[in-house]
Amino acid sequence: MKKSVLILIALLSFGIGSRVAAQEFWAMNNDGDTLYYNILSSVIPYSVEITYKGNDYQEFSDEYDSTISIPSTVIYNTITYDVKSIGENAFRECNYIDSVFIPNSINCIGSCAFSNSSIKSISLPSSVNYIGEWSFRYCFGLTNFYVPSTLTRIDFAALYGCWFMQDINVDVNNPNYSSINGVLYNKLGDTLICCPGAKQGAFLVTSNVNYIEDLAFCYGNLSAINVDANNPKYSSLDGILYNKVMDTLIACTTQKTGSVIIPNSVSHIYWSSFFQCNQLSSVTIPPSVSSIGDFAFAYCDGLTTINIPNSITEISMGAFYDCPGLTSITIPALVTKIGDQAFSYCTGLSEIKLYPETPPQIVSSTFAGISDTTPIKVPCNSLTIYQGAEYWSNFKNYGCFVGLDNLITRNLSTKLYPNPAKDFSILEIQGPWSSAKVIILDIFGREMKRFDINESDNKLEIDVRGFEKGIYNVLIQIEDLNLYNKLIVK
Numbered sequence: 001m002k003k004s005v006l007i008l009i010a011l012l013s014f015g016i017g018s019r020v021a022a023q024e025f026w027a028m029n030n031d032g033d034t035l036y037y038n039i040l041s042s043v044i045p046y047s048v049e050i051t052y053k054g055n056d057y058q059e060f061s062d063e064y065d066s067t068i069s070i071p072s073t074v075i076y077n078t079i080t081y082d083v084k085s086i087g088e089n090a091f092r093e094c095n096y097i098d099s100v101f102i103p104n105s106i107n108c109i110g111s112c113a114f115s116n117s118s119i120k121s122i123s124l125p126s127s128v129n130y131i132g133e134w135s136f137r138y139c140f141g142l143t144n145f146y147v148p149s150t151l152t153r154i155d156f157a158a159l160y161g162c163w164f165m166q167d168i169n170v171d172v173n174n175p176n177y178s179s180i181n182g183v184l185y186n187k188l189g190d191t192l193i194c195c196p197g198a199k200q201g202a203f204l205v206t207s208n209v210n211y212i213e214d215l216a217f218c219y220g221n222l223s224a225i226n227v228d229a230n231n232p233k234y235s236s237l238d239g240i241l242y243n244k245v246m247d248t249l250i251a252c253t254t255q256k257t258g259s260v261i262i263p264n265s266v267s268h269i270y271w272s273s274f275f276q277c278n279q280l281s282s283v284t285i286p287p288s289v290s291s292i293g294d295f296a297f298a299y300c301d302g303l304t305t306i307n308i309p310n311s312i313t314e315i316s317m318g319a320f321y322d323c324p325g326l327t328s329i330t331i332p333a334l335v336t337k338i339g340d341q342a343f344s345y346c347t348g349l350s351e352i353k354l355y356p357e358t359p360p361q362i363v364s365s366t367f368a369g370i371s372d373t374t375p376i377k378v379p380c381n382s383l384t385i386y387q388g389a390e391y392w393s394n395f396k397n398y399g400c401f402v403g404l405d406n407l408i409t410r411n412l413s414t415k416l417y418p419n420p421a422k423d424f425s426i427l428e429i430q431g432p433w434s435s436a437k438v439i440i441l442d443i444f445g446r447e448m449k450r451f452d453i454n455e456s457d458n459k460l461e462i463d464v465r466g467f468e469k470g471i472y473n474v475l476i477q478i479e480d481l482n483l484y485n486k487l488i489v490k
Helices: 005-012 380-388 404-411
Strands: 025-028 036-039 047-050 066-067 072-078 079-086 097-101 144-147 167-170 176-179 182-184 193-194 200-205 221-227 234-236 240-243 248-251 257-259 280-284 328-331 351-354 374-378 398-401 414-417 424-432 437-440 446-454 459-463 470-478 479-488
Touching: 036 072, 036 079, 072 193, 072 280, 167 182, 221 240, 374 380, 380 398, 414 479, 424 470, 437 459
Parallel strands: 047 079, 066 097, 144 167, 200 221, 257 280, 328 351, 351 374, 374 398
Antiparallel strands: 025 036, 036 047, 072 079, 167 176, 176 182, 182 193, 221 234, 234 240, 240 248, 414 424, 424 459, 437 446, 437 470, 470 479
């Protein structure tokens, strides 16, 4: 389980950070453990929240061990305060706690209160009515979670990334939430909130589900996400979750192996959709895709090849964070911005090739963890511009390309005939090329046939006699270019 800078970046993007000078006072509980407090109300009724020691939650993250008992009241300067809340980040990254006793005075658990901690069990009293966003995120010790009848609000991704959690159970009298086979839903069962990380096998999204919350399936052990054919909002293909019209790819499971070819109906790849799919070796992105969400391919350790289509103009924050298997990347000509940590810790990179003549905007962490001697290839007429551009100037090993690369970009074309075809169709590739992969895909992006050809083959004969009538896509991969043709079988 990885824990890194990505966690902080993701949290900051949601406005969750640590406060300065957290605690206002401290006091010992009956077990001799020192707890830290912020005053919530200095007038009657006096109240405080539990917080962390120091100016930052990381400063004393190992302050506690074993079981911690929170008192219901605490005395400070002769005033008795009610302990009403466990504040944001209070036990975050506490690596040695097993459990925390929560008294009936507590009604709120703040954002990231137990995030990334070692807590193994938690029992919420009936007084708790609110759990903040990310509050139990990456609590790998939690195997079960119980939602009492009084808990009326669970904020975004509160139980995200609990890898070993088997079940989330809900009291039948809870007015807002329900549990079906250990999966958390709203009361009506038509909004899927969180599938526990330890759920295995194929998951079926039933026909009545009309909304799936962000990250509901992220960071889990499922082998596939399937959708009932009668569901009006969602669909699936090869175990990957899409919206109904299949123009948005929502989630791929971490157990997906091998290669994924995204159908050319897709225009948007959702954020974190392939997060930690580390058994994937390649993903083919069609030219229909215009946007790739934040952290979409983060932690895809096994990913060795990725094509970024020419339709992309911006590469999002953390899009390919920590993909050490990538050996080269090609940035298309229209890209104007590459986001924070987009390629950080892609330590296997041996080449970065850029087609934009104007250097894309980057920040200091866009390529963090990558050697400044990594070869950078850019258009020759832009070489000096890249070498002087902010942050691009940090790279020391520049080269440039002319001739064949530009010819491939501008003068490569294909012919496919007859089209429509009944028995055979002929593919001709015109222009300078040496070798190519040709993949025949059905309308859903499923591979039908694959060919490896070289220039001496001249023409490729495609046998379509076993194909059903319909429209197929012919994907032609030449170096870092993807060309598409439509083939009609009659």
